[in-house]
Amino acid sequence: MTGLAVACRRVVHIYRAQAGDVVALAGVDLSINPGEMLALVGPSGSGKSTLVALLAGLMRPSAGRVNIGTYDMGKLSDTEISRLRGTEIGVVLQGAARNLLGYASLHRNIWLAQRQAARTSGIRLDDPDRILDLVGLGDMGRAKVDELAPGARQRAALAVGIAAGPGLLLVDEPTSQLDVRGRDEVLAVLETVNRELGTTIVVVTHDGEVGARLGRAVTIRDGRVGAEGRDGEDFAVVAGDGTVQLPPEVLGAFPPGTLFKVDHEDGTVSLVAGGAHRTLTGPDAADPPA
Ligand SMILES: Nc1ncnc2c1ncn2[C@@H]1O[C@H](COP(=O)(O)OP(=O)(O)OP(=O)(O)O)[C@@H](O)[C@H]1O
Numbered sequence: 001m002t003g004l005a006v007a008c009r010r011v012v013h014i015y016r017a018q019a020g021d022v023v024a025l026a027g028v029d030l031s032i033n034p035g036e037m038l039a040l041v042g043p044s045g046s047g048k049s050t051l052v053a054l055l056a057g058l059m060r061p062s063a064g065r066v067n068i069g070t071y072d073m074g075k076l077s078d079t080e081i082s083r084l085r086g087t088e089i090g091v092v093l094q095g096a097a098r099n100l101l102g103y104a105s106l107h108r109n110i111w112l113a114q115r116q117a118a119r120t121s122g123i124r125l126d127d128p129d130r131i132l133d134l135v136g137l138g139d140m141g142r143a144k145v146d147e148l149a150p151g152a153r154q155r156a157a158l159a160v161g162i163a164a165g166p167g168l169l170l171v172d173e174p175t176s177q178l179d180v181r182g183r184d185e186v187l188a189v190l191e192t193v194n195r196e197l198g199t200t201i202v203v204v205t206h207d208g209e210v211g212a213r214l215g216r217a218v219t220i221r222d223g224r225v226g227a228e229g230r231d232g233e234d235f236a237v238v239a240g241d242g243t244v245q246l247p248p249e250v251l252g253a254f255p256p257g258t259l260f261k262v263d264h265e266d267g268t269v270s271l272v273a274g275g276a277h278r279t280l281t282g283p284d285a286a287d288p289p290a
Pocket residue numbers: 015016017022023024042043044045046047048049050051
């Protein structure tokens with residue numbers, strides 16, 4: 001399976017709670033190319049996990065559209081969505097243990113994760129030992145999950161996430177409980193999986209280093225896509241309704257209520273506030289290099 005594209009168009013998600021409705025996503029527009037790696041970053045409560053849950057089909061958007069490959073996630077039945085999660089979409093939840101049977105061997109965990117795909121015609125599954133090789137646990141197939149160190153356990157969770165050969169892998173906070181070495185090993189695994197299998201990978205993270213290493217880091221702020229970093233450069237993003245959120249360091253430099261003059265010349269848009277002048281986008285900014 002090659003990488004799946006992701007397209008979110010004006011995605012809104014509202015939680016109906018007793019204390020009142022919570023607008024977790026307020027119009028997210030986001031496109032991810034097949035085979036791309038991307039980090040979702042942003043403050044606590046900004047909507048990252050909600051967005052990933054919608055991509056995984058664990059919830060449906062209140063409004064807007066979520067497309068994964070050719071699938072419109074809002075229109076699929078529960079059965080179709082659960083088939084997708086066992087085959088084309090891999091999900092690794094936060095906390096390795098939630099993805100694994102602790103008392104069972106790695107081979108058994110991978111077998112369980114492949115079970116649904118094995119029943120689906122047309123899917124050729126990788127050998128469990130090849131999957132374990134990819135996550136750096138090649139000779140550990142017989143080991144029980146409970147015997148593994150935290151870093152190895154997280155990589156085992158990734159092995160389970162890719163066991164069915166998904167085109168999209170969604171990973172929630174894979175490095176939050178690891179030391180620097182464990183984090184680097186997890187990042188190396190994500191890079192290997194992306195390179196060898198072509199899997200599209202979306203990682204929710206609080207760790208700026210993870211965002212920087214993945215090349216593309218999309219900031220979610222107040223339920224919207226805010227700034228985006230690509231290869232060390234910051235970009236502002238125009239949302240479907242025309243709103244633009246500024247990169248954090250620009251926001252920090254200008255207090256709320258600052259008036260910007262918009263200069264638009266030869267395809268270059270500049271925002272000018274007082275004496276400060278900052279060019280935010282250039283002629284090809286709508287599609288900056290991946
Ligand atoms: N089940 C729920 N019921 C009501 N409100 C919820 C529910 N889940 C999340 N929220 C609210 O939705 C908003 C977005 O939450 P979400 O968990 O998506 O953010 P997040 O960026 O992933 O945060 P964190 O980094 O802390 O996990 C928050 O205001 C949160 O309190």
